[in-house]
Amino acid sequence: xxxxxxxxxxxxxxxxxxxxxxxxKAAGASVTVLEARDxxxxxxxxxxxxxxxxxxxxxxxxxxxxxxxxxxxxxxxxVRTLRTYNAGDSIFVSxxxxxxxxxxxxxxxxxxLGQAGAALVRAQADALAGFPVGQPWKHPNAAYLDSxxxxxxxxxxxxxxxxxxxxxxxxxxxxxVRPDEVSALYYLNYIAASGDEQNPGTLxxxxxxxxxxxxxxxEGGAALIPLRMARELSANMVYNAPVRSISYTDGIATVAGxxxxxxxxxxxxxxxxxxxxxxxxxxxLPAARTGIHRGYRMGAVxxxxxxxxxxxxxxxxxxxxxxxxxxxxxxxxxxxxEGNHILMGFISADAMRRLDHxxxxxxxxxxxxxxxEYFGPEAADFIDYGVFKWDLEPxxxxxxxAVSRPGTLTKYGTALREPVGPIHWAGTETSDYWTGYxxxxxxxxxxxxxxxxxxLR
Ligand SMILES: Cc1cc2nc3c(=O)[nH]c(=O)nc-3n(C[C@H](O)[C@H](O)[C@H](O)COP(=O)(O)OP(=O)(O)OC[C@H]3O[C@@H](n4cnc5c(N)ncnc54)[C@H](O)[C@@H]3O)c2cc1C
Numbered sequence: 001x002x003x004x005x006x007x008x009x010x011x012x013x014x015x016x017x018x019x020x021x022x023x024x025k026a027a028g029a030s031v032t033v034l035e036a037r038d039x040x041x042x043x044x045x046x047x048x049x050x051x052x053x054x055x056x057x058x059x060x061x062x063x064x065x066x067x068x069x070x071x072x073x074x075x076x077x078x079v080r081t082l083r084t085y086n087a088g089d090s091i092f093v094s095x096x097x098x099x100x101x102x103x104x105x106x107x108x109x110x111x112x113l114g115q116a117g118a119a120l121v122r123a124q125a126d127a128l129a130g131f132p133v134g135q136p137w138k139h140p141n142a143a144y145l146d147s148x149x150x151x152x153x154x155x156x157x158x159x160x161x162x163x164x165x166x167x168x169x170x171x172x173x174x175x176x177v178r179p180d181e182v183s184a185l186y187y188l189n190y191i192a193a194s195g196d197e198q199n200p201g202t203l204x205x206x207x208x209x210x211x212x213x214x215x216x217x218x219e220g221g222a223a224l225i226p227l228r229m230a231r232e233l234s235a236n237m238v239y240n241a242p243v244r245s246i247s248y249t250d251g252i253a254t255v256a257g258x259x260x261x262x263x264x265x266x267x268x269x270x271x272x273x274x275x276x277x278x279x280x281x282x283x284x285l286p287a288a289r290t291g292i293h294r295g296y297r298m299g300a301v302x303x304x305x306x307x308x309x310x311x312x313x314x315x316x317x318x319x320x321x322x323x324x325x326x327x328x329x330x331x332x333x334x335x336x337x338e339g340n341h342i343l344m345g346f347i348s349a350d351a352m353r354r355l356d357h358x359x360x361x362x363x364x365x366x367x368x369x370x371x372x373e374y375f376g377p378e379a380a381d382f383i384d385y386g387v388f389k390w391d392l393e394p395x396x397x398x399x400x401x402a403v404s405r406p407g408t409l410t411k412y413g414t415a416l417r418e419p420v421g422p423i424h425w426a427g428t429e430t431s432d433y434w435t436g437y438x439x440x441x442x443x444x445x446x447x448x449x450x451x452x453x454x455x456l457r
Contacts, residue, residue: 006030008452009255009264011243014042015438016426017270018229019445021236027453032262033233034255036242036395040230043399044438046221049307049384054340055221056305058388059399060438061335064215066196066205067439070225074218077228081216085334086209088317091374093324094162103319106204106212116166119157123191124203131192133201134432136185137413146410150187151179169323173331174206174436175403176299176348183406193435209321213437217335222438246423247282253422265456268448270426273416274298274402275395288415295408296429298398300352302389304329304345304367306382311341313375322374326351329370343371343379356391363387401436402429424448
């Protein structure tokens, strides 16, 4: 290649960009990764608790069965997993009271879900029936399912408040959005995507701890994986390098930003479609691609973690898992790091948007009060904590994943992965299986690398 022109520029050093860069480099291509932040990993990020310096997963944390791509990387980079604590009872808090349910039961199988159960069973049936995973616009009923929200789809069956609360949790737990913010077709695809080429996706696998997406967590934090990948790629990485524009002409792409101008034969934009639109493209993008950038929005989320001397909830026969109506935390798990016992809770959607600009002390106070409500007065005796507001991050703008509004997938879905000139698209949102997850991010980066290697040769 002429001097100064690499084969591929990868924009974004999250798991998808790193997986793409690694695959390209292994195949002999020259690669530069331009990363906006001063670190790799994107939505996978370790933070330290302020007093004790304990490592906490601010973003992605869990891994489970059928996530072979991320599991394979963990093995290669020698990052070990631990089982998520899942003994004793979990707590369901509804407007009518609190129920204890054995943690070992998968959530949707819990007895007495009534109408909510029926709505979720219907969703599972729709997601299983030969669903075109990763190409939901090809579903025979796509036009209808993409014209309504998950809320409208489930409310047809679940018309009591408790049932609606439960179908809301089934969405907000994995996506941090409200049922009326997401196309039904999007969520059915998300359910169908929670598997692999051999094992069809199931809602139970998506929501469960044992045998599900929350089965294990990483010793030392999930971020060890992207950090070790980035270290191996250190000669290819450029940090503090937000890309502002991508232009192309005569087979050469010019990628300009805060770290200067770089040129390449191909570009991979490796991030959520909800932030890929922050880049200026010349010539302008086809309308369908712009429709993708506008139709996908990030959920609103923070994880709040409180550290305790003892796992006091275990003494009471509790698993540390609670599912409730967000005051402000609607889902919790026991987490674990370096000998510290941790309760971790998700603040999602409306609760998060309300607290985005609240002082940290207010947030801590509300979250601890919420833990007390779920697990008892001992929860007030926390020894340290950690919190990270994803919504305020300019290079994420929320999390855990971008979801699409009704009308997006059927009108513009085919543009989700379709290259535009020399520009290819990665990011977990473009994955077929495990879209939204670390596994999907790795899959998407590998797929984008394959597309390019196929035609650079
Ligand atoms: C709170 C939370 C909890 C989660 N829990 C889990 C979990 O338990 N298990 C699981 O599997 N997944 C979980 N996820 C999802 C998981 O983190 C993502 O699916 C995955 O990390 C996405 O990787 P990515 O490479 O597609 O995108 P990202 O990680 O978002 O990477 C995109 C990268 O591009 C960079 N970037 C953005 N714009 C520019 C620009 N203009 N120029 C240069 N660089 C740019 C960003 O800084 C970032 O590094 C969670 C996410 C969050 C936020």
